[in-house]
Amino acid sequence: MGLTSKSSGFSLLKEKFNLKLSYDNQPIIALAGNPNTGKSTLFNYLTGLNQHTGNWPGKTVSNAQGYFTYNNVKYLLVDLPGTYSLLANSAEEEIARDFVCFGEPSITIVIADSTCLERNLNLTLQIMELTSNTILCLNLIDEAIRKGIHIDYDVLEHDLGIPVIPTVARSGKGVDKLLLTIDNMITKNITTKPYKITYDEIIEQKVSNIEAKLKKHIGNKYNTRWLALRIIDGDKHIVDSIGNIILNKTIM
Numbered sequence: 001m002g003l004t005s006k007s008s009g010f011s012l013l014k015e016k017f018n019l020k021l022s023y024d025n026q027p028i029i030a031l032a033g034n035p036n037t038g039k040s041t042l043f044n045y046l047t048g049l050n051q052h053t054g055n056w057p058g059k060t061v062s063n064a065q066g067y068f069t070y071n072n073v074k075y076l077l078v079d080l081p082g083t084y085s086l087l088a089n090s091a092e093e094e095i096a097r098d099f100v101c102f103g104e105p106s107i108t109i110v111i112a113d114s115t116c117l118e119r120n121l122n123l124t125l126q127i128m129e130l131t132s133n134t135i136l137c138l139n140l141i142d143e144a145i146r147k148g149i150h151i152d153y154d155v156l157e158h159d160l161g162i163p164v165i166p167t168v169a170r171s172g173k174g175v176d177k178l179l180l181t182i183d184n185m186i187t188k189n190i191t192t193k194p195y196k197i198t199y200d201e202i203i204e205q206k207v208s209n210i211e212a213k214l215k216k217h218i219g220n221k222y223n224t225r226w227l228a229l230r231i232i233d234g235d236k237h238i239v240d241s242i243g244n245i246i247l248n249k250t251i252m
Helices: 011-018 038-047 090-103 116-131 141-146 154-162 175-186 201-218 224-232 236-247
Strands: 026-033 053-055 064-072 073-079 108-111 134-139 165-166
Touching: 026 038, 026 116, 038 064, 038 073, 038 108, 038 134, 038 154, 038 175, 038 236, 064 175, 073 141, 073 175, 090 116, 090 236, 108 116, 108 175, 116 134, 116 141, 116 224, 134 141, 134 154, 134 175, 154 165, 165 175, 224 236
Parallel strands: 026 073, 026 108, 108 134, 134 165
Antiparallel strands: 053 064, 064 073
16 A cells, blocks of 8 residues: 555655644754753743644643744754654654654654763764764753763764764753754755664565665655564554554555
């Protein structure tokens, strides 16, 4: 079964994710991150009073959306539920995973706590597998400096293959650079090459076989490699999401 006009593009965004788009093709920025990293602080700093909250469709989890304008472009900013991983089964994790994968945000910003970066990089790497349009925002950098933690931003940016921006969200430090980076990615003045994990030959062959079958149903619109890996994992939740969100039917 192929995609229909009702289950694709901005119709999908509005119907399945209840997005308040101001106009067609409006750039959508997703904020992802572990709990207590300052994600909501950055959201509030960027959107001010120009925001609204509700619940995600069919969930009791809060849905916060807002708007900000930079360089004459009005963006929709979506604050995803705080989560440590995209691979487990809580409502928060499913929402974050499904939005990044199927909602196709223009850019996903991962907010990390600079004082415990190693723990936060787990989610960053998972999101980088899902989308190339990723920015790592190293928040609470003032706290890291106070604790004597030194982060080499250039090396981290080189190794990850995505922009790395240090910030202090509560004061707005570094946010100007973050906004400039968003603008440069939207206008294609910055291209990313996220670090990708290559698996052994047996797994890669299985991925290739499953990808070929997925593409018959959903084409190249979504990240079929990531979906194939989740199917190999035996993740029934992602299979259900493929059916419910993309194909509007139960496939397993």
